[in-house]
Amino acid sequence: MPPSLTPTAFPSIPLPGTPDRALLGFERLAAGPSGLKQVAERADGRQLLAAVFGSSPFLSQLLQTESDIAEAFLAQDAGSVLADLMAGLEAEAAAEGDGNRMARALRRARRRAALVIALADIAGQWDLEQVTAGLTGFADLVLRLSVDHLLRRSAETGDLLLPSLARPSEGSGLVVLAMGKLGAGELNYSSDIDLILLYDRDKVEYRDAEPCRTASCASPATWCTCCRI
Numbered sequence: 645m646p647p648s649l650t651p652t653a654f655p656s657i658p659l660p661g662t663p664d665r666a667l668l669g670f671e672r673l674a675a676g677p678s679g680l681k682q683v684a685e686r687a688d689g690r691q692l693l694a695a696v697f698g699s700s701p702f703l704s705q706l707l708q709t710e711s712d713i714a715e716a717f718l719a720q721d722a723g724s725v726l727a728d729l730m731a732g733l734e735a736e737a738a739a740e741g742d743g744n745r746m747a748r749a750l751r752r753a754r755r756r757a758a759l760v761i762a763l764a765d766i767a768g769q770w771d772l773e774q775v776t777a778g779l780t781g782f783a784d785l786v787l788r789l790s791v792d793h794l795l796r797r798s799a800e801t802g803d804l805l806l807p808s809l810a811r812p813s814e815g816s817g818l819v820v821l822a823m824g825k826l827g828a829g830e831l832n833y834s835s836d837i838d839l840i841l842l843y844d845r846d847k848v849e850y851r852d853a854e855p856c857r858t859a860s861c862a863s864p865a866t867w868c869t870c871c872r873i
Contacts, residue, residue, distance in 0.1 A: 654691055656768030660698020669697025669704055679711035689718055695766050706759040713759045722764035726778055729756055730785050737789040741800070746793050750786055757782045758833070779831040784822070787837070788813065791820060805849040817847025 660666035670693070673681055683689035692714070696703045707714055716725045733753040740746045761778045764770040770778070795812035798804040807815040823838040825831050 654688060654767045657691055657695050657766060658699070660694050662698045664698075666694045666698030669693065676708055677711040679715050680707055683711070683714045683718060686718065689714070692718070692763065692767060696763075699766075700762075703759060703762055706755055710756050710759055713756050714763065717760055717763045722760055722769055722778075725760045726757060726782070729753060729760065730782060734785065734789065737793060740793070741797065743793070743797065746790075750790065754782075754786070762833070776825075776830045776832060779833065779835070780826060780829045783826055783831055783837055787820065787822075787839075791818065803851055805851065807848070815847060817844035819843070 670684065670690075673684055680693075684693055693707070696707060713725065713729075716728075730753075733749065736749050737746060740749060757778075761770070761775060761782075764778075765775045792812045795804065795806060795816055795818065796809055799806045799809055799812065804816075806812055819842040821827070821840040821842070823840060825835050826837045826839075831837070
């Protein structure tokens with residue numbers, strides 16, 4: 645017998661947009677992760693899953709791969725789940741020196757953040773300002789961690805002499821300005837981010853040994869002013 649699709653635990657949660665798809669999602673739980681099955685055993689969990697299964701294939705897939713986020717969402721408030729996720733990502737990024745592994749960690753964290761923010765939105769726990777603040781805060785963190793990672797790698801290879809490897813951005817001469825919705829703190833689910841990057845060449849010493857790739861450069865054998873950003 646399929647679970648009821650009538651809202652009970654979350655008064656403001658929407659009904660599934662496609663009830664048949666919601667029922668199909670529950671049928672597929674038999675082969676799904678154990679954590680998601682435990683979520684479906686709860687009345688509020690079934691209600692939340694029905695809304696997601698019947699409305700968003702993307703979020704439905706995330707529930708399969710990141711089922712622990714759904715469990716955490718039902719056990720504590722969404723703000724705490726997102727804060728724990730971001731703190732974990734920050735700790736992981738600080739210890740990660742490999743670019744490919746760093747990229748994978750960022751992509752997975754993005755999926756997990758999208759899921760918890762969407763669940764809070766769908767369940768009516770967060771209003772529009774909280775949703776956009778959550779998306780913006782996560783994007784800001786990822787941007788900072790990415791810049792720190794790239795600066796740290798450049799310092800470790802000897803290309804840059806930074807004041808601090810623990811806090812690579814501080815005193816690096818690199819300024820990243822967020823424009824548009826990121827700068828206004830109003831990112832939505834489909835937003836990209838628009839950035840302006842500025843660099844103060846007098847802040848740190850640059851020792852890149854790569855030759856200049858500018859065809860018109862007068863000194864193609866050495867790094868020169870025209871290559872600076």
